[in-house]
Amino acid sequence: MSKKNSSKITQLAPVPCSPEDPCKVCGGVHHPCYTRGEELWCAYIESEEDVQRFTPEGYEFFGTVPGSGQAVFVPIKIADQRKQQIEHTPGEKIEPSTLKETIEELVQASLPKSELEIKIPLVAKRFQYFTNDVWRLYHTKEQEIEEAETRSDRVTEINQLLKIGNYELKLSKYLRPSLATPLEKIATYLGSNTAAMLTTLLPVAGSLLKTGTQLELIRATEFYALPILYTGIVAESGSSKSPTQKTILKPLFRMQAQAEEDHAYALQDWEAENKRARNSDETPPEKPAVHEYYTTDATREAIVLIQSQQPDRGFLGWFDELSALIGGQNQYRNGKGADKEAILSGRDGTGIKMNRASGKRAFVQSSAFSITGSTQPDTLRKMIGDFSDPTGQWARFLWTVLPIKPARFPEDETSYDISDFLHGVYVRLESFEPKTYRMSTEARSLYARWYNELDDLRLTQPQQGLRAVYAKMKGDTGTLALLLHCINSAVDSGRQPSEEISLETMKAAISLAKFYIGQVKLIHAEGGNESGELEQSYTKLIRLSERKGWIKARDAQNLCREFRKLSPDTVRSHFRELEAMGLGSTRGTGRQLEWQASTYASEEFPDIDSTLPTASRNGPDLRQYTPDVVTSVDGQSIENSEFAPNRQNGHSSNGLTSNGHLNGNGKKSETTTTTLKPQINGKPLLAADTDRLDLSTEADTFSQQAWENGDNGRG
Numbered sequence: 001m002s003k004k005n006s007s008k009i010t011q012l013a014p015v016p017c018s019p020e021d022p023c024k025v026c027g028g029v030h031h032p033c034y035t036r037g038e039e040l041w042c043a044y045i046e047s048e049e050d051v052q053r054f055t056p057e058g059y060e061f062f063g064t065v066p067g068s069g070q071a072v073f074v075p076i077k078i079a080d081q082r083k084q085q086i087e088h089t090p091g092e093k094i095e096p097s098t099l100k101e102t103i104e105e106l107v108q109a110s111l112p113k114s115e116l117e118i119k120i121p122l123v124a125k126r127f128q129y130f131t132n133d134v135w136r137l138y139h140t141k142e143q144e145i146e147e148a149e150t151r152s153d154r155v156t157e158i159n160q161l162l163k164i165g166n167y168e169l170k171l172s173k174y175l176r177p178s179l180a181t182p183l184e185k186i187a188t189y190l191g192s193n194t195a196a197m198l199t200t201l202l203p204v205a206g207s208l209l210k211t212g213t214q215l216e217l218i219r220a221t222e223f224y225a226l227p228i229l230y231t232g233i234v235a236e237s238g239s240s241k242s243p244t245q246k247t248i249l250k251p252l253f254r255m256q257a258q259a260e261e262d263h264a265y266a267l268q269d270w271e272a273e274n275k276r277a278r279n280s281d282e283t284p285p286e287k288p289a290v291h292e293y294y295t296t297d298a299t300r301e302a303i304v305l306i307q308s309q310q311p312d313r314g315f316l317g318w319f320d321e322l323s324a325l326i327g328g329q330n331q332y333r334n335g336k337g338a339d340k341e342a343i344l345s346g347r348d349g350t351g352i353k354m355n356r357a358s359g360k361r362a363f364v365q366s367s368a369f370s371i372t373g374s375t376q377p378d379t380l381r382k383m384i385g386d387f388s389d390p391t392g393q394w395a396r397f398l399w400t401v402l403p404i405k406p407a408r409f410p411e412d413e414t415s416y417d418i419s420d421f422l423h424g425v426y427v428r429l430e431s432f433e434p435k436t437y438r439m440s441t442e443a444r445s446l447y448a449r450w451y452n453e454l455d456d457l458r459l460t461q462p463q464q465g466l467r468a469v470y471a472k473m474k475g476d477t478g479t480l481a482l483l484l485h486c487i488n489s490a491v492d493s494g495r496q497p498s499e500e501i502s503l504e505t506m507k508a509a510i511s512l513a514k515f516y517i518g519q520v521k522l523i524h525a526e527g528g529n530e531s532g533e534l535e536q537s538y539t540k541l542i543r544l545s546e547r548k549g550w551i552k553a554r555d556a557q558n559l560c561r562e563f564r565k566l567s568p569d570t571v572r573s574h575f576r577e578l579e580a581m582g583l584g585s586t587r588g589t590g591r592q593l594e595w596q597a598s599t600y601a602s603e604e605f606p607d608i609d610s611t612l613p614t615a616s617r618n619g620p621d622l623r624q625y626t627p628d629v630v631t632s633v634d635g636q637s638i639e640n641s642e643f644a645p646n647r648q649n650g651h652s653s654n655g656l657t658s659n660g661h662l663n664g665n666g667k668k669s670e671t672t673t674t675t676l677k678p679q680i681n682g683k684p685l686l687a688a689d690t691d692r693l694d695l696s697t698e699a700d701t702f703s704q705q706a707w708e709n710g711d712n713g714r715g
Contacts, residue, residue, distance in 0.1 A: 012037045025054050025073060038075055045071035047132040064128060099127045100141075103134070107142045147577075154535055155581050161525055161539045164518040165403055169195045174484055174508045176491040179425070182416035183247075191407025192244040195515065196233050199400040200248040202480070203229040203370035205487050207293070207316040208426055211368045212434030215482040215501060217447070217475070224436075225478025226349045226368070227486070228314070232322050233374040234523065235402035241374040242320055244402075249294075249318060251423035256293040263290035294318050303346065304354045307364040313430075314368030322373040326383050347396040377401075380523065387465045387524055395468035398476065398516045399523055403543070428494035429486060437482060437499055443506035450477060450510050469520050473513050481509035537562045538578060545584065545597035552594050 014034035017023045023033040026044035034041040040059065045051060051061045051071065059073040102123055111119070120138065124131040171180035171194045183197045206227035215225040235241040266288040277284040289309040294316040295302060306315055319325045346352070346367045353363045375383075384394055439447060451474055458470040485505050489497035525536040537560045544559050545551050553568035553575075563571050568591065575595035578584050584597040 014041055024056050025071070032070065034070065038078065040073040041065060041070040042073070043070050045130075047130050047136075064130075069125070069131075099123075099129070099137075102127075103137050103141050104145075106138060107145055151581055154538075155583065157525075157535045158538050158542070158581075158583065161522060161535060162542065164522055165401065165539070165543070167515070167518070168193060169198060169515060171198060174198065174512065176488050179421070179487075179491050182418045182421070185416050186247055186418065187244065189407070189410050190240040190243050190247075191405045192240045193400075193402060193405065195400045195519075196235075196241065196244045196402050197248060198512075199231045199233060199398065200245045200372050201487070202398075202483050203231050203372045204248055204252055204316055204426070205429055205483050205490075206479070207314045207368070207370045208429040209314065209432060209486060210430070210434040211312050211314060211366060213432070213437075213482070213486075215437045215439070215478045217439075217478045223475070225475055225482050227479065227482055228347060228349055228368060228370050229476075229479055229483070230347055230371040230397045231399070232372070232380075232397050233400050233402055234377055234380055235374065236376060236404065239402050239404060240407065241402055245318075245320075245372065245374060247418065248422065250419050251426050252293050252316065254419070254423055255426060259291040259293060263288060296324075300352065300354065303367065303369060304352050304362045304364060307352070307367050307369065308362045311364060311366075312434075314370065317369055317371040317373075319371070319373035321379075322375040323379050323383060325371070325373060371397075384523075387463070389465040389468055392468045392472065395465065395472045399519045400516075401519050401522045404547070424494075425487070425490045428490040431494070432486060432490075432496055435496070435499065437485065437497070437501055439481075439501045439506065440503060442503040443481075443501050446503060446506050446510070447477065447481075450513075463524070465524060466520065469517060473517060476516070477509050477513045480512045481506050484508055484512075534562065534574070538574075538583070541574075541578065541595075542583060542597040545595070550587070550594040550596045
C-alpha cells in the first residue's frame with residue numbers, strides 16, 4: 001500500500017459539483033465534491049479499492065486534500081508537472097516504517113473502540129492515508145500479533161493431536177497374551193490397528209453377558225456399571241475397518257448360525273407337541289424363539305421384540321455403516337417417533353415399553369443391547385453437526401479413529417486362526433451367571449480419585465459436547481473394568497469370574513478411558529475446522545507429508561476441504577506458518593514453494609487434558625496414568641509372555657503346525673497356522689475346553705485335572 005500525495009491549493013478556488021455538472025469520478029453530487037480547474041475532488045473515495053474502481057479515463061489519482069480528505073484526480077498529461085508541486089510539512093519526513101510502528105503501538109495499547117474511532121482518522125490524516133486503509137492495516141497487524149502470541153499454544157495442540165493419533169494400544173496391557181498377540185498381528189496384516197480390534201471386541205463381549213451382570217460403583221446412589229457399550233470406528237473408505245470388525249464378529253455369526261439351526265429343530269419338536277396338545281385338549285406349549293445374538297435393525301420395534309423374547313440375555317446391534325443406525329431411526333413415522341430416545345435410554349439399560357394403535361404392545365423391564373459399527377469422518381461430521389451434542393447421544397459412544405496405515409504383503413505369511421479361539425471365549429462369556437461385582441479396596445480408592453478428576457474436567461470444560469463425554473466416562477470406566485475382568489476370566493479358564501475387580505484391572509480401565517477421551521478430542525478437532533481453527537488441518541498436512549514427503553499447495557487442497565476454498569498463495573502462506581511454528585521447512589519460492597514436515601514420532605500418550613487445574617484433593621495426580629503403565633492384569637504378569645513358534649518335528653510346543661511353501665525367492669518357507677496355545681513362564685495359559693471347543697493338539701495338551709488341582713500354569 002503506497003502513501004498518497006497531497007498538494008496545497010493556492011491558486012484557483014474549488015467549485016462545488018451540481019446536478020447540472022455532476023462529479024466526473026463518482027457520477028453523483030456528494031458533498032463536498034468539487035472541481036478546481038482541471039482537478040477533480042471527490043468525497044466518495046474512501047480507499048485504494050475505490051481509487052482503482054472510480055478513476056476516470058485519462059486521469060490519475062494524485063493525492064488527498066489536506067484537512068478535508070477529498071481524493072484528487074488530475075489529467076495524466078499534466079500529472080508529472082503537478083507532482084513537482086507537492087509540498088510536505090516543513091521538517092517532517094514520513095516513512096512507511098513509522099506508520100507501521102504507530103499501528104503496532106495502537107494494537108499493543110488495546111484501546112477501547114471509542115478511542116480508536118478518534119485516533120485512527122488522526123493517524124490517517126497525519127500519514128495521508130485513507131481512513132479505511134488505516135483500519136485495514138490495524139486489523140491485519142492485530143491478527144498477526146494474536147497469531148504470534150497463540151503460536152505456542154497451537155503448536156502444543158497440534159503435538160497433542162499427533163501424539164493421540166500416533167499412539168498404538170498395546171493389547172497385552174489389557175488382554176491376556178493368548179488373545180492380544182494374534183489380534184495385534186492380524187491388525188498389522190490388515191493395515192488396521194489394535195484399538196479398532198478392542199473397540200469391536202468390548203461390545204461383543206458385553207452383549208454375551210446375561211442381564212443382571214453389573215459392577216457396583218457407588219452404592220449410596222445405586223450407581224452401577226452395566227456390560228452395555230456403544231462403540232464406533234471412524235476411518236476413510238479402504239482403511240480395513242470392515243475386515244477388522246469382521247475378525248471379531250465372525251465367531252458371533254457362527255453362534256447365530258448354530259442358534260438358527262437349533263431353533264429349526266426346536267420348532268419341529270414344538271409343532272409335534274402342539275399338535276399332540278390340541279388333540280388331547282391340553283395347554284399348547286409356548287412357541288420357541290430363536291436366540292438373537294445380533295441384529296442390523298435399529299428400530300425401537302425390533303429392539304423391544306428381540307429383548308422381550310430373551311429378557312435374560314443381551315444382543316449386539318452391528319452396523320457396517322453407522323449412518324444406517326441414525327438414518328433408520330423413526331423411519332416409519334416420518335422422523336416423529338421415539339426410536340432415538342429408545343436407543344439413548346438403552347445405553348443405560350433402561351426398560352422399554354411399546355404401544356401401537358393396532359393394539360400391539362410389548363414391555364421389557366431392562367434392556368441389554370450393545371452397538372458397534374463404523375463410519376467415515378465426513379459422514380460422522382455431518383451426523384454430529386456442530387458438536388454441541390445437546391442430547392448426549394454421541395457422548396454415549398466410545399470412538400476409535402483409524403489412521404491411514406500401510407498394509408504390506410506379509411513376509412512370513414503366518415496365519416493366526418483366531419476364530420475358533422474367540423468362539424470358545426464367547427461361549428464361556430455367555431455361560432457366566434449374572435452377578436454384582438465389586439471393586440477391591442485399592443481399586444475403589446483409585447476409581448474414586450479418577451471419578452473426581454473427571455468431575456474437575458467436566459466443570460472446567462467450556463464445550464458442552466466434551467462436558468458430556470467427561471460425565472459419561474465416569475460410568476464407562478466401570479463398564480470397561482467389568483468387561484476386561486470377564487473377558488480375561490473367559491480366556492483363563494472359563495470359570496465364573498471372581499467377584500472382586502482388582503487394582504490392576506481398574507488401572508487398565510482408566511488407561512482405556514483416557515485413550516477414548518483422546519479419540520473424542522481428535523473428532524472434535526475435526527469439527528473445530530468449521531469455526532476456522534486449523535490445528536486439525538495442520539495435523540492432516542503433517543500426516544500427509546510423513547507419507548509423501550514434500551507437498552505443494554495442490555496436495556493440501558486435495559486433502560483438506562478447508563483449503564479447497566483458498567487460493568494456492570494462501571495455502572502457501574499456511575506452509576510458511578507451519579515453518580514458523582517449527583513443524584517443518586519450506587523450499588522454493590512463489591508457485592514452486594513446497595513444504596515438508598519435521599520427522600515426528602512419539603510413544604508417549606499425552607495428558608487427557610492439559611487444562612486440568614489441579615490434581616484431585618484426596619490422591620495423586622491421575623494425569624500420570626497412561627496406557628503404558630499397566631504391567632499386569634488381575635495380578636497376572638504379562639511381561640514374560642511367549643508366543644514365538646518353537647518348532648519340533650513340524651510342530652511347536654505351543655500348538656503351532658507348519659506346512660512347506662515356496663517363497664518369492666524360490667526357496668522353501670514355512671506358513672504356520674497358530675492354534676493359540678501360548679505360554680507364560682514356560683507353562684500353558686489356556687486349558688482345553690473339551691465341552692464346546694477343543695483347542696488341544698497332539699503336540700500340546702493340558703490336563704483339565706491340573707486346572708482343578710490349582711496348577712493353572714501361572715508359575
